[in-house]
Amino acid sequence: MLYATVGDAGNESLAQDLDSFGGKILRLTIDGEVPEDNPFPDSPVFSFGHRNPQGLAWASDGTMYASEFGQNRWDELNLIRAGANYGWPVTEGIANNADYVDPLQQWSTESASPSGMSIHQDLLYVANLRGERLRIIDLNSPSDSTEAFTGSYGRFRDAAVTAAGELWVLTNNTDGRGTPQESDDKILGIFPAKFSQ
Ligand SMILES: [Ca+2]
Structure with a gap:
């Protein structure tokens, strides 16, 4: 659907x-x-x-x-x-x-300002625009979350997991609302295992 x-x-x-x-x-x-x-x-x-x-x-x-x-x-x-x-x-x-x-x-x-998000192996990754962070939620404990990269890369628009299991996170700093950094905007490649317990 x-x-x-x-x-x-x-x-x-x-x-x-x-x-x-x-x-x-x-x-x-x-x-x-x-x-x-x-x-x-x-x-x-x-x-x-x-x-x-x-x-x-x-x-x-x-x-x-x-x-x-x-x-x-x-x-x-x-x-x-x-x-x-x-x-x-x-x-x-x-x-x-x-x-x-x-x-x-x-x-x-x-x-x-939670925008795009993706799930990989019971972990939900949420890209945040105004909050300038990636939020990670273990769906086995869905009322809790952890945060990563707060303020490091600016605004995050989306998060997606590749077929190979790598997490890609898209920044959103050049749309007139953010503060562009060198070479923005970027797609960051992150291995989700980094966030597992
Ligand atoms: Ca509501």
Whole structure:
């Protein structure tokens, strides 16, 4: 299936409107059709109540995760289930409100802006823009995380694992928001074993 993250485009109320694609994660077949087993009839909407979801990744058991920018308090890591409501704009971060699904983790926006991410051998790697760091989450303990390269390479846009098992991390310093370093932007090659216990 083809999944797409869609922000609320600054119109908060769209995130709770199932007739809008704003503030959603969408799911389509690779031909662009609505899958018969989507949670809402004849709709590409897969989950809702998102503000600005960015990265998507799937664990080996099929569990789906998404990173999300909050507005000005809490960025999120969410475990995505079909048809679930992730709270925006009523909630931002962990709210303990039974009407909405709380994130697995929340991070202050200045330490995060979590963007692209990738999973390799139960470790989730999250690239952070404003937070200028790589965050690593052991999916066996998904409410904890460790951090690497904080401030060393500037903003990180994406993380991907190659077929050979090497982690590639993309910097994002030349888009007018960052402070370019020599030879930016870069793709850093890292062996994930470096982060294993
Ligand atoms: Ca949320």
